[in-house]
Each structure stands twice: as structure tokens, then as C-alpha cells.
Amino acid sequence: MTDKRSEKNKKMKEAEEFYKKGLIFGQESDADGAIECWLKTVELNPQHFEGWYNLGNVYNIGRGDIDKAFECWNKALELKPDDIDVLYNMGNTYREHKKFDQAIECYKKVVELNPEDHEGWNNMANAYHGKGETAKAIESWKKALEIKPDKYETWYNLGLLYRELREFDLAIECCQKILEKYPNSYEVKRLLDTINKEKENPKN
Known part of the structure; x- marks a missing residue:
């Protein structure tokens, strides 16, 4: 029993060493090196959440292999749903x-x-x-705005969508909300100008 525990502890320690080496490779943007280390990590310790999680990230970003990425992320979710x-x-x-x-x-x-x-x-x-x-x-963006009423990006996206839907007054209201907080936003002023022109000259 003691030998088994000792062997398990040895594997866990090795897994952690490979994991830390993988982090160094990751910092150096060496995807192949990171993958090699983290594959060894999860081989030695299949319960290593960070190993699976980071493997997913590097397969996605470093290799563009989304199938492998999702396989690893799903393994991570099995450990931490x-x-x-x-x-x-x-x-x-x-x-x-x-x-x-x-x-x-x-x-x-x-x-x-x-x-x-x-x-x-x-x-x-x-x-x-x-x-x-x-x-x-729209419902989801409104929910987001209940949480962060001053969020520039959310108001802007909502305004763009209202413009797409030709709900010009609502689109203008979104722009005005942004300008209350960011009065010098050229991007929003330009959008507001475009919306006003479209409102005045609606297409048939």
C-alpha cells in the first residue's frame, strides 16, 4: 500500500513538473513544447484540471485544432463542470x-x-x-445593461442592431446614452449622424 501511494505521489510530482515546464513553453509561444509537456501532465495525472484546460487553449490558439481543443476542454469540464x-x-x-x-x-x-x-x-x-x-x-443586451448601465460596447451593439431593424429612435437613444458618459466619442457621433440621415431619408 505504501509503495502504491509512493508511486502515485511520484507521478503527481512529475505531472506538476511537466505542467510548469509547459507554462514556460507557453510564455515563449512554443505551442509544440507546451503540448508535449501538458500531454505528459495529463498522462501522469488524468485529474489535472489545469493541464486539460491549457491543452485546450494551446490546441485552439497555437495549432488552430478546435476538435482537439474541445476534447481537452470537455475533459476539464468533467473535472470542474x-x-x-x-x-x-x-x-x-x-x-x-x-x-x-x-x-x-x-x-x-x-x-x-x-x-x-x-x-x-x-x-x-x-x-x-x-x-x-x-x-x-436585444433581451440579452438589456440584461447586460441592467448589470453595467454605462458599458459602452453594449449600448453601441444595441444601437447598431436597432439601426439594422430601422428602429431609429431606439438607435438614437442608445447613442445618446453613450455620449452622456463619453461625450467625445467620434465613433458614436459618426454613427448618430448616420442614423439621423437614414431617419430623415428612409429607403423605400
């Missing part, structure tokens, strides 16, 4: 590859775990918008 960082990375990657339903499921889990997570609502709105579900996008 409520880890928001993993859910965010999965949701953002799904969204980048236009897999909006899967992205939405990840963001839903984020806001279930923390209903006050502004970025969860904001990202979910972006995914709904990408999917073409404008009503749900």
Missing part, C-alpha cells in the same frame, strides 16, 4: 466558428452560475445576433 473560464473559451470558440447554438448553451451555463456576469449576457447577445434571433439578442 462549473468552471466559467472553460465555458467562456468554449463559447467564444463556438461563436467564432459560427456554431451559435453551442455557443449560446455555454453562455447560458455561465449566467446560470453567475446571473450578474455582464460578459456572459453580452456574449450570449452576440451569439443570438449572429444566429439572427434579434429579439433574444
Whole structure:
């Protein structure tokens, strides 16, 4: 029994050493070196959450291999089903590859775990918008604004969507909300000018 425990402790220690080496490779942007180390980490200790999580990240960013990335992230979620960082990375990657339903499921889990997570609502709105579900996008952005009423990006995205929908008064209201906080925003002033012109000269 003592020998088994000693062998297990040895493996755990080796796994941690490989994990730390992998971090150094990661800092040096050496994806191959990091992957080699972290594969060894999870081989020696399959319960090593950070090993699986970082493997997913490096497969995604360093290699562009999203299948391997999701395989590793799912392993990480088996160990920590409520880890928001993993859910965010999965949701953002799904969204980048236009897999909006899967992205939405990840963001839903984020806001279930923390209903006050502004970025969860904001990202979910972006995914709904990408999917073409404008009503749900608006609802999610409004939820985000309940949490952070002064968030520039959220008001701006909402304003753009209202403009797309030709809801010009609501789009103008969004721009004005931003200008209350950021009166010198050239980007918003330009958008507001465009919306006003479109409102005055609606296309048939």
C-alpha cells in the first residue's frame, strides 16, 4: 500500500513538473513544447484540471485544432463542470466558428452560475445576433445593461442592431446614452449622424 501511494505521489510530482515546464513553453509561444509537456501532465495525472484546460487553449490558439481543443476542454469540464473560464473559451470558440447554438448553451451555463456576469449576457447577445434571433439578442443586451448601465460596447451593439431593424429612435437613444458618459466619442457621433440621415431619408 505504501509503495502504491509512493508511486502515485511520484507521478503527481512529475505531472506538476511537466505542467510548469509547459507554462514556460507557453510564455515563449512554443505551442509544440507546451503540448508535449501538458500531454505528459495529463498522462501522469488524468485529474489535472489545469493541464486539460491549457491543452485546450494551446490546441485552439497555437495549432488552430478546435476538435482537439474541445476534447481537452470537455475533459476539464468533467473535472470542474462549473468552471466559467472553460465555458467562456468554449463559447467564444463556438461563436467564432459560427456554431451559435453551442455557443449560446455555454453562455447560458455561465449566467446560470453567475446571473450578474455582464460578459456572459453580452456574449450570449452576440451569439443570438449572429444566429439572427434579434429579439433574444436585444433581451440579452438589456440584461447586460441592467448589470453595467454605462458599458459602452453594449449600448453601441444595441444601437447598431436597432439601426439594422430601422428602429431609429431606439438607435438614437442608445447613442445618446453613450455620449452622456463619453461625450467625445467620434465613433458614436459618426454613427448618430448616420442614423439621423437614414431617419430623415428612409429607403423605400
